[in-house]
Amino acid sequence: MVTAAMTDYERLRLENIRRNDEMISSLLIRSKASDLATSLKRSPATQNKPKKAEKSAKKPRAQDPVVVRRSLRHRGLPPELTQPKSEPTQPESESPSDFPAKREQLLIGDAFVDRSESSDRNLVGAILSASERASLELAKEKEVGGLFDPKRDLMLREENVKRVVGGRIVSVRFLPFWDRTVIMAGDKLGNLGFWDVDMEEGDSDGVYDGLIRLMDVQDGTFNMIHSSDYLIYSICQSPVNTSTIYFAEGAGDLKLRDERTGRASNTWGLHEKRINTIDFNPENPNMMATSSTDGMARIWDLRVLKNHQPDSLKTVQHRRAVYSAYFSPGGLRLATTSCDDTVGIASGVNFDDQSLVKHDNQTGRWISTFRAIWGWDDFHIFLGNMKRAVDIISADSRTTTSLFSEYMTSIGCRLAAHPQIQGKLASATAGGKVFYWKRL
Numbered sequence: 001m002v003t004a005a006m007t008d009y010e011r012l013r014l015e016n017i018r019r020n021d022e023m024i025s026s027l028l029i030r031s032k033a034s035d036l037a038t039s040l041k042r043s044p045a046t047q048n049k050p051k052k053a054e055k056s057a058k059k060p061r062a063q064d065p066v067v068v069r070r071s072l073r074h075r076g077l078p079p080e081l082t083q084p085k086s087e088p089t090q091p092e093s094e095s096p097s098d099f100p101a102k103r104e105q106l107l108i109g110d111a112f113v114d115r116s117e118s119s120d121r122n123l124v125g126a127i128l129s130a131s132e133r134a135s136l137e138l139a140k141e142k143e144v145g146g147l148f149d150p151k152r153d154l155m156l157r158e159e160n161v162k163r164v165v166g167g168r169i170v171s172v173r174f175l176p177f178w179d180r181t182v183i184m185a186g187d188k189l190g191n192l193g194f195w196d197v198d199m200e201e202g203d204s205d206g207v208y209d210g211l212i213r214l215m216d217v218q219d220g221t222f223n224m225i226h227s228s229d230y231l232i233y234s235i236c237q238s239p240v241n242t243s244t245i246y247f248a249e250g251a252g253d254l255k256l257r258d259e260r261t262g263r264a265s266n267t268w269g270l271h272e273k274r275i276n277t278i279d280f281n282p283e284n285p286n287m288m289a290t291s292s293t294d295g296m297a298r299i300w301d302l303r304v305l306k307n308h309q310p311d312s313l314k315t316v317q318h319r320r321a322v323y324s325a326y327f328s329p330g331g332l333r334l335a336t337t338s339c340d341d342t343v344g345i346a347s348g349v350n351f352d353d354q355s356l357v358k359h360d361n362q363t364g365r366w367i368s369t370f371r372a373i374w375g376w377d378d379f380h381i382f383l384g385n386m387k388r389a390v391d392i393i394s395a396d397s398r399t400t401t402s403l404f405s406e407y408m409t410s411i412g413c414r415l416a417a418h419p420q421i422q423g424k425l426a427s428a429t430a431g432g433k434v435f436y437w438k439r440l
Contacts, residue, residue, distance in 0.1 A: 342358055
């Protein structure tokens with residue numbers, strides 16, 4: 001029973017359990033549909049049909065039972081019930097020889113398919129079409145519609161522009177909420193600002209300043225996790241263990257801190273110069289990517305990081321400093337951004353297929369460096385440009401298109417895509433503003 005004390009995560013978890021139960025129940029019904037079909041009574045007209053009529057009409061094979069592929073949820077039935085049997089009837093005045101045999105029909109999704117007149121290929125096509133429609137309906141419920149085209153559907157409105165912090169924004173993220181849109185931005189001065197986009201006019205929104213801390217959502221506190229004499233250039237939480245944190249400190253060192261021990265337990269020298277970003281592969285949490293000012297992005301296997309200077313699995317080489325290296329949502333590609341005015345795309349087996357796309361990355365001294373991020377699939381890369389727009393690079397064709405808006409009055413240097421909901425994009429500037437692009 002869901003209570004008011006439950007968190008958003010717990011409510012989302014219960015909703016996922018409910019959906020899984022419905023899917024399992026539907027699969028169980030399908031597996032029993034064949035046995036149910038053999039017990040259905042045939043029409044008297046079919047049983048008493050003369051031999052001549054049998055030759056003229058296409059008779060379905062006895063081994064092909066009629067399978068009704070329709071979920072219980074669409075029929076409005078609970079999981080433990082089945083569809084009642086029914087027998088087709090004919091008026092007594094009509095004889096089998098004067099009236100054609102009743103056609104067998106399958107209910108596929110919301111459409112009837114005439115089994116006696118359609119081939120197996122058409123039947124399979126109808127099933128696939130119904131499956132696609134069901135997938136689209138489920139995607140629509142989750143607000144991740146498969147027909148979304150960011151080049152056409154993203155729009156920036158005047159009310160979706162806000163100054164969140166006072167200094168130059170160096171990091172921007174969406175909080176993973178389903179029911180609200182909350183954007184978090186951190187600036188170069190150490191300020192952390194939260195923008196609740198759905199907040200009503202007149203409500204207060206705060207700006208929090210301080211050092212790097214770990215936020216406890218349940219307790220509503222920010223706890224100091226690390227203090228050092230060296231600058232911390234990047235930080236990333238482990239995807240499989242929330243108590244462990246990887247962070248880059250000093251010139252090229254990567255450290256692992258476990259909150260259970262309260263100290264940094266491991267240190268590796270991965271690059272010759274500072275590490276700018278740390279990212280984990282969504283499909284393989286043992287695979288990690290780092291980018292560095294030494295001109296390289298590297299992919300590592302955490303299972304073999306056992307000495308101070310381990311060997312990398314793959315290296316993406318640039319001619320100048322690499323600002324970022326991020327895996328695509330499906331984990332099949334890696335996008336890198338470099339000061340040599342290119343965006344690198346690595347894909348294929350072991351990320352051996354590497355290519356460079358030209359892009360003006362010269363932001364100057366007062367604007368944060370561009371960092372190319374992936375959107376909601378493995379095909380679109382987003383990053384800012386010097387013309388006050390958002391560029392979209394196609395990972396397949398290596399072509400670039402741009403999103404323009406009259407309300408984007410400054411350069412969006414750092415971007416973030418909502419991790420749960422498709423079509424929500426944040427672009428942050430050096431002046432502390434955040435531009436919230438939203439799906440139409």
